[in-house]
Amino acid sequence: MPQTLLALLALAILTQLTFSQQQVTIKSYQTQLRDEFSVAASGMLMEAMELLAARPFDAVSSPQQMINSGLPNESHFGVVGPGAGETDCDLFEIDLSDCNDLDDFSRDTWWPAEVELSNGHTLPFEVKVTVQYVEGETPDVPVPGPTANKRVVLLVRTPLLVQVGPFIHLERVIAYDPNKAAADCVQYYASDPAHADDLERCSTPR
Secondary structure, three states: OHHHHHHHHHHHHHHHHHHHHHHHHHHHHHHHHHHHHHHHHHHHHHHHHHHHHHOOOOHHHOHHHHHHHOEOOHHHOOOOOOOOOOOOOOOOOOOOOOOOOHHHHOOOOOEEEEEEOOOOOEEEEEEEEEEEEEOOOOOOOEOOOOOOEEEEEEEEEOHHHOOOOOOEEEEEEEEOOHHHHHHHHHHHHOOOHHHOOOHHHHHOEO
């Protein structure tokens, strides 16, 4: 009888040790997996941020508006967020005919995205974009606007790590640059003979 109890005790201890070792292995694997996803997601978010920063600061500073009305200042800027017909924008598509300013992509929903691996497989992600007016002196405090600064916040998550939630946060304050707006306008219409005489409007203040 004592030998049987000792055997059962030894079996219980062995089971507990095995279970503990498995838990450590699982946590190590989850940490490694999250690290791999973080590396892939970070690169994707940096690309997304650069795409957003390359967009016109506001709808009124887009080439289409400036060729007609001239170079705006911040008093002409509107509210942030997509306007009519701008609800189906693709974050990773560069198309100035629609969704032409950076805050057209600010919303409460998540964008589907993916990262292609070297073996041809892809990792699925979801990206959330928030754009808010801020003052240059206090970039962490949203204001009603308009101002010459917009703070862009990107969050990312993946359906493969549902228990983790958003795990990468990228933030940047983008300032209105009238020189960039004028250059974008000229570049957009430089090859259009119909607007050859209108290019000066790109740099003419309203």
